[in-house]
Amino acid sequence: MKTEIIYFSATGTTKAIVTAISNGLNGKVHFTDITLPDKRKDVLTVDSDLVIIAIPVYGERIPHFLFDYIKQLQGNGTLLAAVSVYGNMGFGISLEQFKNFAEMNKFRLIAAGAFIGQHTYASNEAPVAYGRPDVQDMQQAELFAESIQKKIDMGNFACPEIPKCMLPGFITELPDSGTRFLVRQPRIYRTSCNSCGACVQKCPVGAIDPETLKISENKCLRCYACVKVCPKAARTARLRLPFFRTIFYHAGMKRKENQIFL
């Protein structure tokens, strides 16, 4: 069996989960990393028996810029497994979006999983999903792949039941940069910055000017790729509103478990 794993991962948790998933699959596995803007200039085509798409949840949904990109992919009956990676708050409508995508683009959705990754905004004061995916998560991701493999081997291509999200539909209308109202733009400390440009290269939406290293307020997703890649810890960011900080600190601290739908 040939599997194509298409994934986006600004800070590495989705990448860790798809790596574990690949360990549970038989046959050839090819990875297509669509994190950087240059990668998303390529036209996506299907040339495998199974496609796995893994995307982190932003604002309880698939970010628009990624959804728009994957929508070009036509399945012509190819099997699909959808993976949402989220930071222990909620995966919202993301799996329902994958299900609609499968119907529209003629994929056969046979499996879906919502896996936990350390929350982008986890900090010492609020270590939301800190250290995840952990060993247990990685084992579950591998088992998820083994279950998909078994399902395929048995010739069972049934679509799983995806739970309905209770959130209002307007969350799909919010822009990708909407988090800017909750999270400050990463700042740069000129005294620590050595202008290595790692942040420019790592930004998934090309929001950092290579000359000035300034971040475009409108383009910035607040994904923290730049904060986490900086070898000098010269970029920092903070949650903006005190009430959001409180919700984040309290709502995110109780461990949630991965969920799989087969």
Ligand SMILES: Cc1cc2nc3c(=O)[nH]c(=O)nc-3n(C[C@H](O)[C@H](O)[C@H](O)COP(=O)(O)O)c2cc1C
């Ligand atoms: C802009 C933004 C919005 C997010 N929204 C959610 C959310 O609605 N629910 C949630 O549980 N986690 C949310 N997260 C956390 C990420 O889904 C989580 O940290 C994920 O593991 C990041 O994946 P990556 O490391 O592959 O980039 C959000 C993160 C960002 C940057």
